[in-house]
Amino acid sequence: MTTLGIAITGSGGSTPNTRLDNDTLSQIVETSDEWISTRTGIRQRRLASPEMSLSELAAAAAQEALEMAGLSPSEVDLVVLATSTPDDLFGSASRVQHRIGAPQAVAFDLTAACSGFVFGLVTVAQFLRTGVYRNAVLIGADILSRWVDWSDRRTCVLFGDGAGAVVLQRTSPEDDGLLGFELRSNGAQNGCLTLDYSHRSHALVENLEVSQGNYSRIAMNGQEIYKFAVKKVPEAIEKALFRANLTNEDLDWLLLHQANQRILDAVAKRLNVPSEKVISNLARYGNTSAASIPLALDEAVRSHQIQTGDTIAASGFGAGLTWGAAIVKWGGAA
The missing domain is CATH 3.40.47.10 (Thiolase/Chalcone synthase)
Incomplete structure (x- = not known):
């Protein structure tokens, strides 16, 4: 096929x-x-x-x-x-x-x-x-x-x-605008960032109980998340680039999940991507989770920072723990 x-x-x-x-x-x-x-x-x-x-x-x-x-x-x-x-x-x-x-x-x-x-x-x-x-x-x-x-x-x-x-x-x-990708998960580190279900026992009849409750609040081990991100994200991007038959030098933009500017800077340094190629709107919006990459992408497109045909390395990372990278070209004819 x-x-x-x-x-x-x-x-x-x-x-x-x-x-x-x-x-x-x-x-x-x-x-x-x-x-x-x-x-x-x-x-x-x-x-x-x-x-x-x-x-x-x-x-x-x-x-x-x-x-x-x-x-x-x-x-x-x-x-x-x-x-x-x-x-x-x-x-x-x-x-x-x-x-x-x-x-x-x-x-x-x-x-x-x-x-x-x-x-x-x-x-x-x-x-x-x-x-x-x-x-x-x-x-x-x-x-x-x-x-x-x-x-x-x-x-x-x-x-x-x-x-x-x-x-x-x-x-x-x-x-094709999706040139290569890498997706990964590691449940062994799940406890580093959680929004857990909080429950109490509820008796229905004698000797029969069920759990009822709600979700608690976000809990995070920031140091572990930082270490995880600065090590695993560059690896994922490099693997995605390899599958795309490209190198770091072929990238026009590095578009990371907007979690922390220190993470963005550290990943860019490990990949030898200059700061002027790193897209960041973190200062204005903070960490918007799944929204952060497309929100930053949209701003960069509408400000004409990203142009049709530009090659972008996009990478998300966070709870799960999960991480992934995709090498994409912006725009194109459908």
Whole structure:
């Protein structure tokens, strides 16, 4: 069977209007702008209001991506929502499908935390490359502010809310925009970053109990995550480059999950990628989990920083632990 190609033809982004800067955050927890910015590179983050839904954010980003691609929602065959914070534990992709007016599309959620967008990109590509679907919308969206412990300065300073999306379209093999990828998981380190289920026993009848409860709050071992990221992310990118028959010097841009500026700098240094090729919007949005890569991509495209035909190494990493890299070309004919 002939393997077809994919083209990334549109991008979009959406963030809440409410900004929480470091000075204001210091009124909530013992910290300061200097402490946060020097350790993370973050200056502010966006927070969703109590009334805002994840589906609303995700749909807004998807609509922008469809508009850029010049694609009608009725032409969309597939909607994949990468998120760890759905409105409904059963999933929110179908809500997004309805919001954007894509009744013909099949929709499902994908959960891989901060790696979700890269995992979603590779997943969607398989449906297009095999000819099953022609047009897809991939969204990364999270509202982590609802699961942050606002008394824990190690984590509450990091996270923000947002959504980013891309349109992926089937194309000819010679125009394939996914040049190589590498996906990895290591459950042995799962405890380094968690949002665990917290339960209590509930007796139904004598000698019969079930568990009932809710999810707790984000907990993270920051030192272990840092060590994991600066070692594993360059390895994944190098393997993806090898599969693409490219080298570091062929890259126009390095687009990493926006977790911490120190991680971005360390990974770029290990790969010998100059700082001017590293895309970062971390200072304005913080860590938006699955949204961070497509949100930064969209800003770079709309500011004409990324041009059609540019080669990008995108890499996500986080809870699971999961990590992955994809070498892609921006734009192209569908």
